[in-house]
Amino acid sequence: MFSIGALSRATGVKVPTIRYYEDIGLITPATRNAGNQRRYDQSGLERLGFIKHARDLGFGLEEIGELMGLNGDLGEDCHAADQIARAQLDRVRARIMRLQRLEAELERITHLCEGGAGGTCQVLTALGDHSRCLGDHD
Amino acid sequence: MFSIGALSRATGVKVPTIRYYEDIGLITPATRNAGNQRRYDQSGLERLGFIKHARDLGFGLEEIGELMGLNGDLGEDCHAADQIARAQLDRVRARIMRLQRLEAELERITHLCEGGAGGTCQVLTALGDHSRCLGDHD
DNA sequence: CTAATTGCTCTAGCCACTAGAGGTTCAAGG
DNA sequence: CCTTGAACCTCTAGTGGCTAGAGCAATTAG
Numbered sequence: 532m533f534s535i536g537a538l539s540r541a542t543g544v545k546v547p548t549i550r551y552y553e554d555i556g557l558i559t560p561a562t563r564n565a566g567n568q569r570r571y572d573q574s575g576l577e578r579l580g581f582i583k584h585a586r587d588l589g590f591g592l593e594e595i596g597e598l599m600g601l602n603g604d605l606g607e608d609c610h611a612a613d614q615i616a617r618a619q620l621d622r623v624r625a626r627i628m629r630l631q632r633l634e635a636e637l638e639r640i641t642h643l644c645e646g647g648a649g650g651t652c653q654v655l656t657a658l659g660d661h662s663r664c665l666g667d668h669d
Numbered sequence: 670m671f672s673i674g675a676l677s678r679a680t681g682v683k684v685p686t687i688r689y690y691e692d693i694g695l696i697t698p699a700t701r702n703a704g705n706q707r708r709y710d711q712s713g714l715e716r717l718g719f720i721k722h723a724r725d726l727g728f729g730l731e732e733i734g735e736l737m738g739l740n741g742d743l744g745e746d747c748h749a750a751d752q753i754a755r756a757q758l759d760r761v762r763a764r765i766m767r768l769q770r771l772e773a774e775l776e777r778i779t780h781l782c783e784g785g786a787g788g789t790c791q792v793l794t795a796l797g798d799h800s801r802c803l804g805d806h807d
Numbered sequence: 808c809t810a811a812t813t814g815c816t817c818t819a820g821c822c823a824c825t826a827g828a829g830g831t832t833c834a835a836g837g
Numbered sequence: 838c839c840t841t842g843a844a845c846c847t848c849t850a851g852t853g854g855c856t857a858g859a860g861c862a863a864t865t866a867g
Binding site (some may be wrong): 672685686689702703706724729730744 | 814822823824825826831832
Binding site (some may be wrong): 584612616637638654659661667 | 696715718719721722723725726736739746747750751754755756758761762763764765767768771772774775776778788791792793796797798799806
């Protein structure tokens with residue numbers, strides 16, 4: 532049996548975050564000892580580890596709740612899990628593409644400072660004026 | 670003179686967001702007409718356009734406030750603007766790298782479903798277990 | 808036995824909005 | 838001039854995913 536602090540160290544999830552997950556019903560309320568402190572067993576550790584890993588992979592808490600509701604059998608449940616993971620992959624790819632457009636634009640803008648010849652700052656001008664952009668970020 | 674709705678259409682910034690920007694002091698309070706409605710002129714339009722573009726480039730509102738406080742002269746101000754832009758570029762690049770690690774991992778996980786042969790869903794197992802990951806996402 | 812650490816609950820704050828309630832003003836048509 | 842409907846006003850509360858702090862109670866190491 533672990534305390535909440537031990538669980539936190541074991542998973543890398545902060546103590547208030549664990550309590551928060553309990554509050555919103557993502558994990559079932561922990562059993563309490565005589566002094567009203569939360570105690571966790573191995574399965575509690577595994578569940579929180581699952582959540583941590585899924586969070587690191589960018590899944591939202593609601594999706595994580597869905598994933599944890601699946602029982603792990605092959606078939607329907609596996610298909611559902613795969614669909615959630617694929618949706619996340621699509622989102623990640625979309626965000627990467629968007630950020631790459633931003634990167635290109637910011638790179639261009641930050642190069643403007645070097646050969647500044649006019650009377651006003653080209654960096655500020657570029658930031659304020661989308662029509663001077665090369666591509667369509669956003 | 671534009672109404673808040675006309676300003677919204679012209680810039681692509683939603684009406685409640687414009688009011689929010691005024692509330693937090695990012696834009697100076699608009700002048701009002703006889704009926705207490707906000708009226709904007711050309712310079713209000715330009716300022717909000719600047720904010721919109723900078724937001725699209727991923728700058729935070731606080732940074733945008735700093736950028737707008739710079740007067741656009743060459744020299745110190747231009748250097749300051751350039752530094753803010755470069756910091757943003759660094760952040761964007763860091764986020765891209767992190768997301769690319771996630772992409773690789775999610776790609777691997779979503780491929781597990783196809784040749785599922787064992788008794789439990791490999792997708793769910795992979796989601797729950799970081800030690801099975803190839804790289805260090807996060 | 809005491810002191811330090813860890814735990815408890817509760818409230819409030821972060822960012823950048825978004826939604827909704829309930830009321831007022833404006834612009835166009837008759 | 839009057840009506841109607843859209844656009845405007847203020848205010849409060851909610852979103853996600855936590856984080857911080859106050860003010861206590863329980864545990865644990867020495």
